[in-house]
Amino acid sequence: MSPLKATSRWPEYFPVVTDSGRQDALRHHQKDVESRWFHVLPTTLPKRYSRVILAALVACAFLYLYSFHGGYLSAKYSSEKELAWTPSTPFPEVQQEKPEDGLPPLYEAYKAYEVDVSERILEQNGTGRYIYFANHPTTCGWGNVLQEMVYGSLLASEANLGYVYDDFTWDIDGRNYSQFNGKLIPARIPLSTMLSGHLLGLSEEEAQQASTPPRSINRRVYEQICPQNERVYIRRETAQAYLKKIQSPIDLDADTGLDILHGWLAALNSPEYKAAKCIEVVWGSTHIFDIWLFGNERVQSLWTRLSMSPTLRHWGWSPLILRAFERNAHLLAPSSQPGGLLPGLFGDSWSLPNAVKSYLPYPTPAVHLENGENVAVVESQEETKTKNPTSIDPKILDHSEPLPLLALHLRRGDFQEHCFNLAEWGAPYSGMNTFPELRAHDEFVVPRVASTQEEHALVEASTTKRRIVGNETLVASMEDRKLIYGIHCFPDAEQIARRVREVVHDYVSFTQERERIKNTPWWAWSSVAKDERDQGVEPSTVSLDEEPGLSERTDPTPNDMLRKVFIQTNGNKEWLAEVKQALMADAERSTAPVDASQAPEDGWAFEWHWEDVVTSRDMDLGWEEKPVAQVLDSYISHRAEVFVGNGFSSLTSHVVIQRKQRGFDPLQIRFCPHPPADSMQPDSLHNCLLRYITTHHQQSQYTATSTAHIRSGLHNGLAVSEFGFLTPDPTHITIRLPTLSAYTYKTSNH
Template identity: 30%
Template sequence: MKQSPRLPVHRRSSASPRRLRSRAGSLQQSLTLRRVLLGAGLVAALVYLCVAGVKRWKKREFERNKPPLYEKYHHAELALPQHDTSDPFAGGKKYLWVNNHVSGLGWGNYLEDLIMNAQVAYSSGRSFVFDNFTWNRDNSEYSGWDSKLIPSQIPLSALISGPLLGGAFVQGDRTPLAVHQKYFEKICPNPTIVKTEDVRPYMGPEHPTALKILQTWTEYLKGIDDPCVEVARDSERIFSFYIYGEKWRLLPVWPVLSASPVLRLLGWAPLVHAAFAANRALFAPVPPLEPYAPPPALAPLRDPYVPLPGLLVLHVRRGDYEDHCAHLARWGASFNAFNAFDALPDAWETPADAGGGEVGEESMRLYMRRCLPSIPDIVRKVAAVRAAHEGIRDVYVMTNAKAAWADALKAALRGTGGLDRVATSRDLVLDREQKYVAQAVDMLIGQRAQVLIGNGFSSLTSDIVMMRMARKLPPQTNRFW
């Protein structure tokens, strides 16, 4: 007889409930860990892709917006005709390379040092060897300044023109034309090296005047037969930084400097003139013809530096001057020397209690009012100057102030009434190359003002005043805070 199949019998598992729960928990943890790892991997991949994408974008933006290197200007300087000669020493030509020129300072400081060094070369009958406007001499293309990227060096031909960088002197002047430093290196591989300390003993007093320094260097260089002379980079400057703030030392050289083609033929670069022309409507009318009275010898030419009637230019420093002015007060600083000609109005007298790191409260207020004027201070001064000089109807403000502060100043000036145009440096529309020579653009505008109100403690103001005085503009048109 066939047996019926047995029904399956449910047997109790030998595993305890606790062990089963543990296994289930482990399985769940394993699955969770896998999900976490998978998610983390995906997140890491996304982060990597995002970071890589941002880096690529930043690189593209950097390449698109990085400062220019002015290659065409460098090439043009190296191609000067005086560099193309079979005998660079023909006719007794001699050269002077001032390798310890200013670097790491602003354009105003650089320009005054450049002019004085070039005058030494001119007075000694040597070709002046020029270099770039230099922020950093480490051969880098770019440098950081105020959290921004700037060119480490800018060729002078993007800033100025004239004999300082190879332009012609006046007819009949046999002084050899200036040459580029790269050309000097080529023709003078082993120049005579002179240190400033070697020349100083011949100057006499401990603090010689600029005229005495110029005369001593001229005589010293004329006594060197070697056509190739270099002032050592590691020596002190020919004209110390402090001499530009000492009227009694610097101004004795003015009769020589003001008559020299080094200064008289100094002009601004085409790049700077182009920026001026493009922005002129901001600060002056643009008539089809501008009245001028050039010297007879230049009758066919148009004077690009004739003052613009009705234009008042202000130089208002902010930024670093917010601390710098207080520093000047504590050390009893005076106006820059070229801001201190006897014929100029608004003269400065250093308070008796300023100096040696200390200054009284009233004297500090005086320094700040004249070095870092507030908007009400500026408005009051402009009103006084407009009352003293007829015809002012346009105002341009050279400033490094932030846009919001500059806009507030413009509004305050417009509120005084009677002005056609009020603009500041922040309003200029500049192309990529003009942006990094904007100080030169400001200086050209200041040079062409009917009246200038400058900062007496600033080298940029003093360079403008120097140029205006060299052109024999009325001294009373140079005013100061």
């Protein structure tokens, strides 16, 4: 199923299709068809015709239900189709226990599995044309490796070439083990321990079609079918020389991501490479898509192609990762069923788009014990004391459903030094973390270090040595800039707790407005607005403090949707205990709410409760699962109801594109703390507000977030262009958009 199809339940809240005109036309077409059928049927029919029509309708209904549910059940539970194309060797048995020598796993069975899969693909489909990126990143983090694979796979698909994948490689010198932070780690980890789907040639949909490009194969099999004398080599300089030869203006070093893609497609379609069976990007050469592109907004031009590519459309997670999740699901599941809900944690209206339900069926890996016995699931002694897995809501185990979590990506370890380096370089957020709809809430502007004259003015005018003028942040020194970077990049426990509170406040406003719009008849919007204009009355206002309390609601409340906090991190247990205490203590303050007009940084405007704070360190992982734990973290974060990432992280970037692909709202994709609101100036708020309204108005006239809760720096007389206006009252903001009534939200009175 195409991931570009918006949900039928909430077409207005998940406008995944970027072409809004095409989406509106489709809706009108559906209404016209319904109307025509309504008028075609006669009002009375002879009995014999009625029986025939009734029988036909029953037959059609049966066929429809069979095709829908049968296909769904087949995709989720049946393995008959899978047996037609999967390798003869099943997925490796999971080695749960650490061997006596205590060494990390080498994953030999997984490497053999990948070879078997690739050989089976060639047996079924024949040998095609392939491209191998021998210059893929090594000796770096998983996020950097993953983003290069994703975009390399995109190029391969666009060039109609099969993608050749390799191990996640730390050392290339042939050793079995490397060292990281004084510990032994596997030098090479096969991708099948982490991923599945298109990247590994394991897409069921592609397997059942005689489609091009060829399905992905493993590097070891590529080397068998492509001896060195049959390989044709290419590098960036070669491609750039060809572009110059054909007088193309494309600069592979500095142009947009889409232009770079087009430039490489032109080079791969040149006479030298057009008929080549085996194309290899030279080892050690410059990457096709490099860190300078990934760290810049230029990469966003590739989003449309990427979102429609088989790489994301047929994405899959390794059975090893899914099994690890299922074994730890009790840590993430709610401790109790929220009141007022029918079976299932979430009501139907909270489901992600149907397009998400396209995850591949996975064989359940067995667990190999030292006595030779194979079992499906082995529970540790600690796990048997926890919730019975059978009592977990089935939707927690459904890979297409969101998890009732607020997920935080908190980098620690050596990342502090990296943050200071980022400050010295003046680096912005990673490119995929700066989409306009994300900047509307969490824009990061690189602070500019003032000149000597400007520094004197700062010292005289501000004790904080920081001023925001227009859209620019001016700081007195590099040390001040590093402090700002530290808040975004390496926050402490107090800053994290404050940021979580801010994000929760925004999420509550978002969900309340979303429910209000969902429950309002379509005809009411225009009629209410028209009546108010005709009568010359003040616009309708709705304030947060007029909402019923969380305890009075019977529908799923925001706190039902965010039951726990999950921290994706490499931090140590002592620091994580400090963060957990800060989060729980901050939520306890909500039992005595402050006035709703106060900003979240001053306290809670409503009652809130966290059932638990779970971290990466709490996961119960086996011997083979621990080295790939970061992938399990990403899997959890990409399903979380709300995600707060690190804007400078490539791993956060991948979670962001996964969440965008699956239709999460921008208010469910956030980033780490900003400087305290008392440093904000009116000009900055003015620009932020205009960007915010413009962005969301262009997305959809029914977007709930177009009336978000603005909290800081509001002053009298601030205009909002043609999109609406602000009341003279500095504690309220009123926004009117076309076809919508105006809504008033209280703000802080700084």
